[in-house]
Every structure is written in structure tokens, then in C-alpha cells.
Amino acid sequence: MPLVVRNTPRTDLGLVDGLARAGVATVHEAQGRTGLLRADIRPIFRPARIAGNALTCEVAPGDNWSIHVAVEQARPGDVLVVTPTSPCEDGYVGDLLAGSLLAHGVRGVVIDAGVRDVAALTEMGFPVWSRAISAKGTVKETPGNIGTPIVCGGAYVRPGDVVVADDDGVVVVPREEAATVLKAARDREDSEAAKRIKLNAGELGLDLYNMRGRLADKGLRYVDYTEAS
Amino acid sequence: MPLVVRNTPRTDLGLVDGLARAGVATVHEAQGRTGLLRADIRPIFRPARIAGNALTCEVAPGDNWSIHVAVEQARPGDVLVVTPTSPCEDGYVGDLLAGSLLAHGVRGVVIDAGVRDVAALTEMGFPVWSRAISAKGTVKETPGNIGTPIVCGGAYVRPGDVVVADDDGVVVVPREEAATVLKAARDREDSEAAKRIKLNAGELGLDLYNMRGRLADKGLRYVDYTEAS
Amino acid sequence: MPLVVRNTPRTDLGLVDGLARAGVATVHEAQGRTGLLRADIRPIFRPARIAGNALTCEVAPGDNWSIHVAVEQARPGDVLVVTPTSPCEDGYVGDLLAGSLLAHGVRGVVIDAGVRDVAALTEMGFPVWSRAISAKGTVKETPGNIGTPIVCGGAYVRPGDVVVADDDGVVVVPREEAATVLKAARDREDSEAAKRIKLNAGELGLDLYNMRGRLADKGLRYVDYTEAS
Amino acid sequence: MPLVVRNTPRTDLGLVDGLARAGVATVHEAQGRTGLLRADIRPIFRPARIAGNALTCEVAPGDNWSIHVAVEQARPGDVLVVTPTSPCEDGYVGDLLAGSLLAHGVRGVVIDAGVRDVAALTEMGFPVWSRAISAKGTVKETPGNIGTPIVCGGAYVRPGDVVVADDDGVVVVPREEAATVLKAARDREDSEAAKRIKLNAGELGLDLYNMRGRLADKGLRYVDYTEAS
Amino acid sequence: MPLVVRNTPRTDLGLVDGLARAGVATVHEAQGRTGLLRADIRPIFRPARIAGNALTCEVAPGDNWSIHVAVEQARPGDVLVVTPTSPCEDGYVGDLLAGSLLAHGVRGVVIDAGVRDVAALTEMGFPVWSRAISAKGTVKETPGNIGTPIVCGGAYVRPGDVVVADDDGVVVVPREEAATVLKAARDREDSEAAKRIKLNAGELGLDLYNMRGRLADKGLRYVDYTEAS
């Protein structure tokens, strides 16, 4: 039987916004290369960058009824995360639902299915990461779960986990780890900033990362083209 | 034997232009969620929105000869709709053919195959919806049919049916139904406009669409997170 | 054992730059419709157009160590061409590596795998053609070959072959044929310019290319719609 | 509104069975290389070969209600042809429905979606050509059309058209052309039988089909390996 | 840091074996249509049917080191469930590993990646459900987690959950629900057995499931072909 879980936990929006600033690639590295959604979940316009508390929503194939149910559970700072119970590319979200979500403070949508009205959504600046763009409408016959853990884009997402999405894709941070991951992300950014200056100045990664010895151990050989031919 | 059917019917351009204004998602809904092409037929640039009379064209794999034949049959307001007889991603249309089609009043191309010279086409503002972008050239050895019914992107298209294409994809309206569908599309737009105002103001779809009773009938239950865990 | 071949041949940058101006579709035609990479290798931003000497690089799945090794072998005017030893969509190149490549004169990257930090790369104007965008990081455990012939995107690429990449895709020109292909590309451009004027003025390809006789020989028949139905 | 069209035309089963004997590849050639479904519609077991009158059925995504409606319209010698209104891989047909279809004389199923209970169907010898095998169940909320023209696997199918399916795939023959196509298929088989004997005996297609002159006209050149290198 | 969790819970093998007998489609229905893996995870030979306790294993792309680590944690009645940290088709398991797994009582493998030596595995009767068959070997450089929850084929799997796999695909049953689901599966089988007899005898699902009224409510209309045309 379909279930709506109310008052699910949220992560502090200060942490959430910090993770947004770090961006998907950095956050993903900072939490040990975990939590990434499949690479075919892509933004409908670029550039786009948000983070928010996951408001999870399960939908039947070709049926967006649950999303209407989900709007009532939304809180400012949420990102709606939608997964179908079997693969479907239909356009579950259009400009009407986007307006409704915006009115309830939702920052964007991540959906392992399709979206429509993308010209209007682009004009509104309402970001969506989806697997497809499709004008195909949906019915309202089979409600699904709201506020329960789901798998979206191959990643496990619980309500209140932090969803970070930008031009590189989407990553999920478990809510208990948000603070730790943010700290690690900032450390990584600091470390990268120093390296960036050196690399941009022409220093080789081989030297900066001290790789030559290990490469030799792995048997890497250098030959001149004239010898190799 | 390949066939060119001349003087195929066209739909009145007043209706056609009305359908363009309504857009793909609305037209698709207005005709009972039918006529949509597969979602992998995508515009080469965005935003783009056109409608026109289908000028149908069947091509052999890797062979664009038919398209040259089709140009002669074009009339102002047409959209060229091309389908290969077996799956092919080659670049059937480039900037030369686009210029030729433009000179004959063709508004754009929908092709279940590839297109090339997309930088030039983008600069010209000549819209193409295709399954692939590919520089691969084609031969001129095997002519196909022009002006006969075809299946393109999984949809059945007859000459003179109305093809509406925008950022959401492509939909086909049978020419006999163009007026009825346009009327239904406008009714839908009016109805949506009223709803949009309410939804943007924060009214819930659950209330606006009167969904709560039916959801309860379907067994939807609400629990608090603290009880659910 | 992994190998780095140093001082591989390069093609004269005058020829390379000429091929860039001609563009992928024209170069591909000019060399007899060969050398094209698969159409799913796409630019991360558009418009983009470069050509350069191929600096080839083979990587293990999920491992970008070789790319660090490759930077040292780069020369101004190179394009880094990367292929994984088995299909992988991970983000092998990000903004740090891009900065390092730029510092060594590399004009862009062609990779049959994934790329990340695409917002930053877009801002830097550093073009990449890739099969995927993915934030997924890579390890540094298994070096591969640099400067050896590889297959990338289904095309055979040797170091110093000319890689031309634009919005239509990527094509490879064997270094021995660069001059001949450039000559043929220019001839083709001249011939197309003349045709473009005529086609834009409404002349039919059927007449311009003298196709009517051959079409009749192939059995092409014309009928009027009223007879066909 | 969903529609059931009763008493649709059927093709004579003598013709149907003749087309089954000819097989998909021969029938496809005999009708001018048209009518083939996409190659990803595959049999669940091999070998399998059937032909029958198309009993067309349109289903909503994730909803197999229409199939129950279709059974009542079935006649001995039919093949059920099912298409979803948007792409879906769910298992629309299982062993219960297969038993029901068998009891009404249906010879098999062609479905541009999924099937389940394939071990049981294989044991029953009930052939299905589908795009996927999936245990995913379906709901019964949204009826679709029965007995109307549909597009299935990219091919246009009307009720009573002949569907021929074997290990090579599925082809549709318009009912008006069944007799002509059967005649052409038999002629082709006779012609092929003679050629098969010669080819199996080592005669070259180059000579049997008299190709050498035309190949020379196309510029085909022969060189010895020692000269080519 | 990679982690091996030892002595993870297991589900009673009596329940496990009962679920194997019910099969994937029935179990999936019995637990409310949840827990199915993606349909592209297919058995390397058919027929095959097993169930077992999930022994979870996370692997780096192109690296099967973890699987060697997992063998030590195996107990009789386990099914090894492997997921790569990013999409990979390499052949992670071959006949040597299969022999090792068999020696430790493992009943089969479910892997969201590739497998090799399938001729030998088929001869051994060792069943594998995989996304690809690939001879591509893997390295041993990056260990992953064993015995932790993972997402495999789009489904969430914890150690000791019951994995049921047959010709229809793979489904996961949470270990806490195994008894309840087995009970529901048996009830379903009983109910289906009675229906199967009636359907095989020609009774219509329309009558057996009492569908006619609800279909009429949905607006389903019947017309004769002669009226419809």
C-alpha cells in the first residue's frame, strides 16, 4: 500500500548550501567516490547548480500522481527526487508542476525518467536533471510512496539526504555525513587551488604528484619514436 | 519501384500556425496523447518551435538521393519528414540541402537519422530534429518514395499531416483532425492558464484537482517519520 | 608493459590549421569518407572547432594515470586523444588536467570516455569531445601506452595524424595525406560555394546535379495524389 | 476514448501459412524490402516460426488491461501484436495470459515491450517476440484500443495484416498484398534454390550474378599485396 | 577505506529455497512489485533458477580484487552479488573464480557488469546473471567493500537479503520480509493455479476478473469494423 512519510528529517541548509558551492565532482571525491547517479541523468539547461534536501517520490510507469502528493510535503530548500518503479521516459513534470513546486520552495527536480515543457522551465530558471525530454503525458491512477528511501539513477537516496546537482551530474550525500563531507570538500578545494596554480604554470603532474618512481616500478618504459618503429 | 506522389494534400497554414503556437506537449494532450515521435529525435539547437505540412521522404541507409527529389515537391509551409528504411545515423542533410529547402519554403526537417553542418544550420536558424549529429556523407544510388505514408520516429505520418516540433520533441496531427485538435489545444491552454495562477500562488494540486478522496480509496496512508522508522 | 614513445612525428601546423578551417564534414568528404569517429563522441560546448596533432593515450578503465604521463610529451598544437582499454564513462579529465594541458599548448581533448568539471572547462574555453559527462573520479594504478597507434571512437589514430573536431564530430587524417586532403577540401569548398549560390536561389539539385535521367533509369515514377489513392 | 473494433478483416489462413513457410527474410525481400519490425524485437526461444492475422492491441505504459480485452476478439490463426503508447519494458504477458490466448487459437505474441514467465512459455512452446524479458507486473487502470491500426517496432500494422515471425525477426504484409507477396516469395525461393546449388559448388557470386563489369565501372581495382604495401 | 563486514546475517535456507521454487515473477508480485533488478541483467544460460543469501561485493571498474576477498566470507547457500562503482562491462568472473565460489557453497553470481568463460560456466552448470559477456580481464589494484549494502542493477541489496534469480531476471527480498513474502507467494500460486485451469479452458479474463463494468466506466466502446471504417 502506498505510503506518505511526513516530517522526514532535513539537513541544515547551511551545510546544504556549502555543498552546492563545492559542486558535484568535488563532493563526490570528498566522500570517497560514492553516491553518484548514473551519467545519463542530465540537466535540461546549463549552467545549473543546486543542492537541497531530498524529497523522495516513487512513481508508477506513465503515472505522475505521486508528484502531486509530494508537493504538500515539500519544504523550502528541498529537491524533489523522483524514480519510476520500472524504466519510463514519459514527461512526468511540466511547467504547471514546476510552478507549484517553486511556490513551495523546491529548488529543482532530479528524475530518472522524462520531463516536458523544457522551454518554459528554462525560461523560469527551474532546473531539472532527467534521463529524457519527452512531451508524453501521464495518468493519475496509481499512487506510490513519498518520503521513503528509493534508488534513483542507481544511487540510494533517503529523505533528507543532500542532493547536489550541477553540469557534471548529481551526487547524494547521506545526511549524517553532510558536515564531514563539506569539511573534506573544502580541504580538497584548498589543496586543488594550490595545485591549479602550479599546473597552470606548466609544472608537470608527474613531478607535482611525485609519480615517476611508482611508474618505473610498474614497468613504464620510454623509447624514442625512431627506435620504436 | 520508388514512387513520387505529387500534389499531396496540405493542411491550411492558419491551422498549422495555430498548432505551432500551442506547442508539442499541449497538442499531444489535446489529441488524446497520440502522435508523439520517439524522444531520441531532438532539436539541433534550442529554443526552436515550428509546425508545417509533412512532406514525407523515405531514404535508403546511407543514401540521401530521395531528399533531392523531395525538394521539387516542397511547398511553402512544409516540414520535410525523413525516415530511413533501416536504422542509420549518417548525416543525410547538410547546409547545401538546407539552403535548397529554405529556398522552396520548407520550415525545417524532422529526420529519424543524422544531420551535419550543424554549426552552419544553427547560424542560418534552420531547425532540424534528428536522432544523431554525424558528418558521415551519403551516396546517391537508391531512390525511395516521396509523398507516401511513412513511419518516422515510431509515429505514422502521411503527407499533409501537421508536424509540430519544439524543444520537447515532435508530434504529428492527422490532417483531418487539425481543426479539432487546435480547438482542444486552445481550450486546454485556457484551462491551464487558470490553474497556473493558482498553483503558482501555492494552492495544492491535491485540492485544485480534488484528489484526496480518490487517493484514500487507493489506500494511500500518511504516517509520521517518527512512527515509520 | 606500458610504453611511452617520445618525439613522435607531427604534421606541419600550417596544414593542421587549414584542415581546421575546412571543418569535419568537408575533410571527411575530401578524404573519401573515411576517418570519422563514432557519432556519440560529442563536444561539451558548441560552437567549437579545432585541429591538432594527435597525442595518443591509452588508459585503463577508471584510471587516468596515463594522462599525467602524456602531458610531458605534449607539444604546442597537439590534441590529446584518449581511449580506454575497455568501455568506461568515468570522468578522466577535469579542470586541473585541462589547465596543465593548456599550459603545454594542447588545443583540446578527444576521449572515448567521460569528462568532468564541464562548467569550468566551458568557462576556460577548453574544448573536449567525449562520450559522456561524468563526475566519477579515477585512480592512478595502471599506466597505459602513450604515443602508440590506438583505436578511438572506432577510428584508427596514430601519433601525429591530424585530428579535426567541430560541432559535427571528429575526423582523423593520416599525417602522410594531410596536404592532399587539404587540397581536396579546398577544391570541394570552392565547388560547394558555387553550388550553394544556385541552390539558395532556388535551382533544384535534380537539375544542378543532372539527376533526372539516372533516376528514371532506376525506375522512379511520378504519380499524382489523386491517382495514387 | 478507448475503442474496440470487432470483426476486423482477416487474411485467408492458406496464404498466411504459405507466408510462414517462406520465412521473414524471404517475405521481406518479396515485398520490396518493406514491413520489417526493429531488430530488437527478438524471439524468447529459438527456433520459432509462425504467421498469423494481426490482432492489434495498444497498451498504456505499465498497464496490460487491453490485452485481457483483446482475448475476446481473438480468432484461430491470430497473432497478438501489442504496442505501448510510450516506451516500456514491463512484462505485459505471462503464462496465464498465454494460456488464455492459446485457448482462443492465438499462435503467438509480438510485443514492443516486455514478457515474463519465459521458462513456462518456452515449455508450452508458445512463441513471443519482444523487446525485453522482465518480471515486472502491470496494472489494470487504463484501457487502450483494440483492432485499430498501430505502429509496432517501427512498422505500421493494421488488423488482419499478416505477421510473419521467425528467428530473423518479424515482418508485416498488408492483407491486400498477401497473395502477391506469397507468389513473389515462392518465385524467389525457386530462384534461390538454383543459385544455392551453384554457390555451394563453389561458383562465385561475381560470375553467377555477372558483377565484374559493373564493379569495374565503379572503379574497383585489384592490386597484389606486395605492390600495395 | 575499503571494508569487509564479517558474519553478516543470513536468511534461513528453508525460506530461501521456498522462494526459489516460487520464482522471480511470483515473488516480485508477492512483495508488492518491488525489488526487481534492471531487465538487462540476464542469465548466461537458460533454464536456470536459484535463490540464496546475498553476499554483497563492490568492485572498482576493471578490477576484480574484491571478489577474491569475498570468497572467504561466503557460506553455503550464498549468491554473490557484485556491483561496480561505475558502469563497466569487463569480465570480472571466469571459470577459476567460479570453481572457487562453488567450493565454498556459492550457488551463483549476479553481477551488474561482465562475465567470461561462459562456455565453461555453462558446462559446470554454474549460473550467472550479468549485463554483458566479455573476455576482458581485470586488474587487482583497488579493493572495494564486502558485506555492505549496495545498489545492483538499480535495486538496493543488503547482505543476507534473499536474491531470487531465474529466466525472467532477478529480484531481491529484504531478509525481514522473507517469510511473509514466501507466504504471499504461495497464496498467489494457489490463486493462479485455479485461474489457470479456467483460462486454459477458454474462460475470458474479462469475466473471470469481472472487468466489464469498470471498462465501461472508463469509456471503453465497442464498434463493428464496418462502422469504424
Place this chain on the structure above:
Amino acid sequence: MPLVVRNTPRTDLGLVDGLARAGVATVHEAQGRTGLLRADIRPIFRPARIAGNALTCEVAPGDNWSIHVAVEQARPGDVLVVTPTSPCEDGYVGDLLAGSLLAHGVRGVVIDAGVRDVAALTEMGFPVWSRAISAKGTVKETPGNIGTPIVCGGAYVRPGDVVVADDDGVVVVPREEAATVLKAARDREDSEAAKRIKLNAGELGLDLYNMRGRLADKGLRYVDYTEAS
């Protein structure tokens, strides 16, 4: 202009047959994990295992003329390796061509495109590895090259290289390395045979391959489930 290169080199059939016995996975490992074709090139029946000298053949999309040309160049022990100049799934080879190839001593076909008449080919025992099964016929208008180096399934193949194909896929061995690779393959088989006995007896790979120390260095930690939760 299309070219036929005659009298291309062949590898000694003693070596070729030895490589067939070793099989694809072993040969691929023995030559340093190179030369594998993409995993979507699959055998039309299983089990199947052959090796032969590559007779290379390039075809235009939807055009199998070159294959007729290739038959004349075949020698006993050859394997026909076919690649289209752009992606195509058409059925280039059927039972007539297979009979002709067999009559000239060809052992099988590897094709990065489609094949048809698979029921007949299976009955004949003529093995084909292909990317698709499709009844779609081809024309004879555009000849391609025979006996030149090609890329097939993402691998570089020269005439006379050894093609080994079995249930795991297809691998190419450069003709100069055939003897060395065969030697390495046999050494590998000997080494594996000893390991197989131990693994089948229950010895752990962790001990047999002496992995525990290196795993600890990589930071692998063991915890008990009761501590981990």
C-alpha cells in the same frame, strides 16, 4: 576508389588452430589484454569456437556488394571480417553467401553489423559473430575495400591477423605475434590448470595469490557485522 588487395599474408594454420584451442579469454590475457572486439559482437549460436586468418572486408551501409567480391579472395582457414563504413544493422550475410563462403573454405564470419537466415546458418553449423540479427536485405551499388586494414568492433584488424572467436567474444592477434601469443597462452593454461585444482579444492585465492599483505597496505579493514551496525 575501392581496392582489392590480393595474396595478402596468412598465418600458419597450425598456429591458428592452437589459438582456437586456447580460446578468446586466454588469448586475450596472453597478449597483454589487447585486441578484443566490443562485447556487443555476439555469436548467433552457442557453443561455437573458431580461429582463422582475417579476410578483411569493408562495406557501405546497407550494401553487401563487397562480400561477393571478398569470396573470390578467400582461402581455406580464413575468417571473413566485415565492417560497415558507418553503423548499420542490416543483414549483410544470409544462407546463400554462407554456402558460398563455406565452399571456399571460410570458417565463419565476424561482422560489426547484422546477419540473417540464422536458423539456416545454425543448422549448417556456420558460425557468425554479429552485432545484430536482422532480415533487412542490402543493395549492391557501392563496393568497398577488400584485404586492407580495418577497424571492426573497435579493434584494428589487418589481413592475415588471427581472429579467434568463441562464446566469450572475438579477439585479434597480429600475425607477427601469433607464435609468441600461442606460447604465452599455453603457459597460462598450464599455470591455470594447477590453480584450478587448488581453488576447486577450496583453497582461497587470497592465499594462493598471496594477497593479504597488499590488501592490508591498501587499507582493507575487517569488522564484524555486530560492530558495523
